[in-house]
Amino acid sequence: MSGAQTFDTIVIGGGVFGMSSAFELARRGQRVAVIDRFGSGHEVTSSTGASRSIRVAYDHPFYVNLALEAIAGWHDLEARSGHKILHLTGQIDLGPAAKLAALADHVRAAGVEIAALDADGVRALFPEMHLLPHEGALYHAHAGTVLAEVGLMVLAQAAAEAGATILAPERVTALAPDGAGVRVDTGKRELRADRIVMAAGPWSGALLSRAGLDLPLAPAVAQVTFLDAPDLTERPGLAEWQAVGKDGADGGLYGHPVPGIGYKIAFDAGQAGWDSEVTSWSPDFVEERRLLDWFHARFPDVPAKVARTQRHPWTMTPDADFIVDEAGGDWGRRLILACGCSGHAFKFGPALGRLVADVAEGGAAPELLRRDRPGLLVQATATAPITR
Structure with a gap:
């Protein structure tokens, strides 16, 4: 030594x-x-991985302001390096009315525009997305994708x-x-x-x-699937928030466009079983199938062609x-x-x-x-x- x-x-x-x-x-x-x-x-x-979502739609002012600071910081790094890092196409949020109301309140309090949408409004921004009759949505433009790699x-x-x-x-x-x-x-x-x-x-x-x-701290293994969907690379990101029951959150899903690939989708919860000595993770194809079933229901006219599925850890508090x-x-x-x-x-x-x-x-x-x-x-x- x-x-x-x-x-x-x-x-x-x-x-x-x-x-x-x-x-x-x-x-x-x-x-x-x-x-x-x-x-x-x-x-x-x-x-x-190739990408991560970015958004300012949070139900806490700390994260709204932190996201605005981060977007400015990523733009500074783009200018410094000459590399494109942000792909901002906006985001559509779906979910329980209380969650959407909290998101809208905090985003507007930060001086950022966020709009309530009906099915026609969603269709204008994301024609391939299917909205159920009872669903409402939000849209804000300060969102999309960080080209993470x-x-x-x-x-x-x-x-x-x-x-x-x-x-x-x-x-x-x-x-x-x-x-x-x-x-x-x-x-x-x-x-x-x-x-x-x-x-x-x-x-x-x-x-x-x-x-x-x-x-x-509880490490988990998360999985994401990249779809070969070039027609979706300019579409907004998506967060589908789920209701929280008395025993905890049921979980939701999210997605965002990835230039050069298509669209990334994932559940918002990981699995137990992280191992500190693992040197690679194999996809869970049962989870992938569940995710593709959701995608087919939400985007019925888009072929769900998988480009790749990968797993990686995150750490919950x-x-x-x-x-x-x-x-x-x-x-x-x-x-x-x-x-x-x-x-x-x-x-x-x-x-x-x-x-x-x-x-x-x-x-x-x-x-x-x-x-x-x-x-x-x-x-x-x-x-x-x-x-x-």
């Missing part, structure tokens, strides 16, 4: 949470190292250009306080820094447990909100938490980096994302749906 390398911040995890944090910290003048077990975008990581590549390039050192593939084997700072071992090298940012996705829980901090905060306790601000994606983090990439960097530099964590909030006092469920 070589002699210890010294940094201001060591970021563990090179997905969207970690890489956006590394970029933001590096451009603020910090010496940053990023360590990733597989390398950014690897197929078994949470940030893998491109976005993560651009973030990694921007972080490196800002001076970040990226170490991958490399696995963290130990982390510990070290005087006023921290020490991280990988088996290949020893690193020291003032602090660690824990952004290791579904591996975060085990690494934090080794550090003496147990959080209610009990309340489906992220965790961005200092660890506290013996670690204090030497360990910054950036985890609990809950299936809806990627879209916020550049804005997440700003949140993490602010906390790392002494700022207060957002109330909604604090590690000691009431929503984290119960155990998370891996199979819980995305409710944000």
Whole structure:
């Protein structure tokens, strides 16, 4: 093992949470190292894949404003790199009246237009979509698709250009306080820094447990299907929210266009059974069939031709909100938490980096994302749906 390398911040995890944090910290003048077990975008990581949805339709003002910040941040990265990252075609939201009303109220409060649609209005925007007689819908234009593979590549390039050192593939084997700072071992090298940012996705829980901090994180395996549907690449994204019963959410579905492929569709809940040592995930064809049955009912005149189906992990918290905060306790601000994606983090990439960097530099964590909030006092469920 070589002699210890010294940094201001060591970021563990090179997905969207970690890489956006590394970029933001590096451009603020910090010496940053990023360590990733597989390398950014690897197929078994949470940030893998061609695309993610993006929207500002949230039923909480924090996320509406964070999404607006993220869209501006992605546009800045587009200008910096010359790569197209956003494909904004709008989004149609379907679901219970109370959910749609909450979405509309918070989006309008942020000064963003969102329109209520009937069947004719939906047909004008998405002619192939079938609406049931009793269904209502919303539409807003600040939504669509993040070309995730491109976005993560651009973030990694921007972080490196800002001076970040990226170490991958490399696995963290130990982390510990070290005087006023921290020490991280990988088996290949020893690193020291003032602090660690824990952004290791579904591996975060085990690494934090080794550090003496147990959080209610539940990794799950999610599945998405890309349809070979070139006629849908300019159509809006879709969120079909389901009613929440007394025993919890029934779950919903979502989709968005993917240039060069067609349309991506998925259920909004993952499955249990994530394995930290798996190096690839095979599709669940029973789930794929269920998804295609839904697609046929919602889009009866569109052939459901599968381009590919893939699985990847995400990590649920009990309340489906992220965790961005200092660890506290013996670690204090030497360990910054950036985890609990809950299936809806990627879209916020550049804005997440700003949140993490602010906390790392002494700022207060957002109330909604604090590690000691009431929503984290119960155990998370891996199979819980995305409710944000």
